[in-house]
Amino acid sequence: MLDIRFIRENLEEAETRLKTRGAGASLSGFRELDERRRTLLQETETLKALRNRVSDEISRVKDKSEVQGQIAEMREVSQRIKVLDDGLRSVEEELEAFMLTVPNIPSPETPVGSSEADNREVRRCGIIPELTFSPKPHWEIGEALDILDFERGAKITGARFTLYKDSGARLERALINFMLDLHTSRHNYIEMLPPFMVNRESMTATGQLPKFADDLFHLEGVDYFLIPTAEVPVTNIHRGEILKSSQLPVLYTAYTPCFRREAGSYGKDTRGLIRQHQFNKVELVKFVHPSDSMKDLKQLLDNAEEVLRLLELPYRVVELCSGDIGFSACRTFDIEVWLPGQNTYREISSCSSFGDFQARRAGIKFREDEKSKPEFVHTLNGSGLAVGRTVVAILENCQQEDGSVIIPQALRHYMGGLEKITAKS
RNA sequence: GGAGAGAUGGCCGAGUAGGUCGAAGGCGCUCGCCUGCUAAGCGAGUAUACUGGGAAACCGGUAUCGAGGGUUCGAAUCCCUCUCUCUCCGCCA
Numbered sequence: 001m002l003d004i005r006f007i008r009e010n011l012e013e014a015e016t017r018l019k020t021r022g023a024g025a026s027l028s029g030f031r032e033l034d035e036r037r038r039t040l041l042q043e044t045e046t047l048k049a050l051r052n053r054v055s056d057e058i059s060r061v062k063d064k065s066e067v068q069g070q071i072a073e074m075r076e077v078s079q080r081i082k083v084l085d086d087g088l089r090s091v092e093e094e095l096e097a098f099m100l101t102v103p104n105i106p107s108p109e110t111p112v113g114s115s116e117a118d119n120r121e122v123r124r125c126g127i128i129p130e131l132t133f134s135p136k137p138h139w140e141i142g143e144a145l146d147i148l149d150f151e152r153g154a155k156i157t158g159a160r161f162t163l164y165k166d167s168g169a170r171l172e173r174a175l176i177n178f179m180l181d182l183h184t185s186r187h188n189y190i191e192m193l194p195p196f197m198v199n200r201e202s203m204t205a206t207g208q209l210p211k212f213a214d215d216l217f218h219l220e221g222v223d224y225f226l227i228p229t230a231e232v233p234v235t236n237i238h239r240g241e242i243l244k245s246s247q248l249p250v251l252y253t254a255y256t257p258c259f260r261r262e263a264g265s266y267g268k269d270t271r272g273l274i275r276q277h278q279f280n281k282v283e284l285v286k287f288v289h290p291s292d293s294m295k296d297l298k299q300l301l302d303n304a305e306e307v308l309r310l311l312e313l314p315y316r317v318v319e320l321c322s323g324d325i326g327f328s329a330c331r332t333f334d335i336e337v338w339l340p341g342q343n344t345y346r347e348i349s350s351c352s353s354f355g356d357f358q359a360r361r362a363g364i365k366f367r368e369d370e371k372s373k374p375e376f377v378h379t380l381n382g383s384g385l386a387v388g389r390t391v392v393a394i395l396e397n398c399q400q401e402d403g404s405v406i407i408p409q410a411l412r413h414y415m416g417g418l419e420k421i422t423a424k425s
Numbered sequence: 426g427g428a429g430a431g432a433u434g435g436c437c438g439a440g441u442a443g444g445u446c447g448a449a450g451g452c453g454c455u456c457g458c459c460u461g462c463u464a465a466g467c468g469a470g471u472a473u474a475c476u477g478g479g480a481a482a483c484c485g486g487u488a489u490c491g492a493g494g495g496u497u498c499g500a501a502u503c504c505c506u507c508u509c510u511c512u513c514c515g516c517c518a
Contacts, residue, residue, distance in 0.1 A: 038476075038477095041476065041487085042476075042477075042487095044487085045477090045487045045488090046486080046487090048488085049486055049487070052499085055444075055499040058444080058499075059445075059498090059499070060445085067498085071497095073498085077498085078497085369455095370454070370455055371455075371471090373473095374473080
């Protein structure tokens with residue numbers, strides 16, 4: 001959520017910067033609601049002050065028959081207060097509902113643009129393998145090795161669900177452990193294993209609700225949602241808390257499965273592991289001091305890139321433009337891994353700063369020192385990495401002409417020493 | 426699923442014949458004093474949000490004792506609903 005006071009005082013500027021996201025983002029209607037709210041608030045508070053004062057006077061009088069007049073008068077004041085409060089509540093609900101649908105303002109560093117096409121490539125890293133044969137897509141490799149079973153995944157559940165088998169399942173688990181170990185032991189993140197279902201408040205705090213309910217799986221019988229990313233439960237760890245500034249930055253990493261409806265992407269990536277309703281991800285989440293949040297974002301990005309460097313997978317970093325960043329984000333870098341089977345780069349991580357947008361929704365603050373007022377922290381997060389897509393990248397980049405796949409050196413320890421996945425005869 | 430108990434400030438913990446309770450007391454913390462060091466001691470301070478005024482320091486108002494509603498001139502205290510926590514039984518990994 002945006003800072004209401006900032007908007008009140010800088011409506012033009014806020015509106016202009018918001019518009020760089022596209023036509024949808026607007027603050028029209030804000031001024032009127034905000035003013036109605038403050039008018040009602042002042043009226044009702046004036047009456048409450050009167051009532052408090054007179055009630056106090058009444059309490060000092062022993063013989064209540066002397067104050068029947070005041071009591072009757074206050075009875076009417078109370079009724080008037082009730083009416084004003086009802087009006088106030090409905091205006092506040094309207095304002096709140098409106099503000100919850102306004103996206104974050106892109107940071108000044110975010111390149112202005114209208115779509116994916118305006119994203120800016122930042123760098124390319126790693127060496128694209130020179131294959132002496134025509135590379136296969138991962139679904140063919142995985143099926144030939146009998147480590148990915150798309151048909152049975154679909155039988156068990158439906159489209160966009162996959163059964164991992166044998167070395168495939170092991171590879172997925174190896175990657176999760178590898179990533180968690182890297183981030184905890186080398187990058188100083190604390191490991192968390194949060195609930196995979198969250199309530200409505202948590203989804204609202206990080207920005208998935210109210211606008212993106214269609215992307216979420218909602219449970220029947222209880223008002224819980226399956227998490228679309230660990231960002232939701234992990235950011236909500238500190239919802240409604242005031243942290244000490246000495247605690248900052250707080251760094252968490254978490255493995256979770258992620259569940260997404262993928263509504264509106266019916267034709268896209270129908271084959272393979274790229275777009276699943278359920279996939280695994282190791283997430284990085286940071287709560288930081290506002291003053292160095294961009295530095296923190298670069299560092300988080302580097303932590304995610306390190307996974308690819310160690311796995312020796314080629315990738316590039318892309319900075320998203322204003323028209324392409326997510327609802328809650330103010331600045332985002334995507335990491336895209338090279339996929340030879342599809343001859344293209346595909347997103348494997350998205351690292352964002354949310355400024356104080358999520359912190360304000362979630363009420364996550366810190367105190368500079370004992371005396372100072374609490375301020376909102378900045379929240380950041382990024383995939384470190386999407387595990388399924390990392391499997392895809394390994395299968396496609398490390399494939400051999402004979403159909404086998406060489407396990408990256410860094411992962412072999414986690415694969416029980418296995419160097420290569422080969423088809424069983 | 427059945428039965429019962431509870432939810433108060435950073436923590437512990439008073440407060441139920443409704444008013445002087447934003448809330449005793451203790452601990453913790455901050456500042457000052459004292460002090461060979463440490464400990465102890467003494468004094469002062471120590472919630473959050475919204476809102477009005479002010480350049481600001483700051484001053485004023487309102488709300489908040491799990492959440493929401495009700496009764497009342499007035500609710501931490503009475504009534505209703507919900508949520509969560511704990512104990513016992515059942516069930517289960």
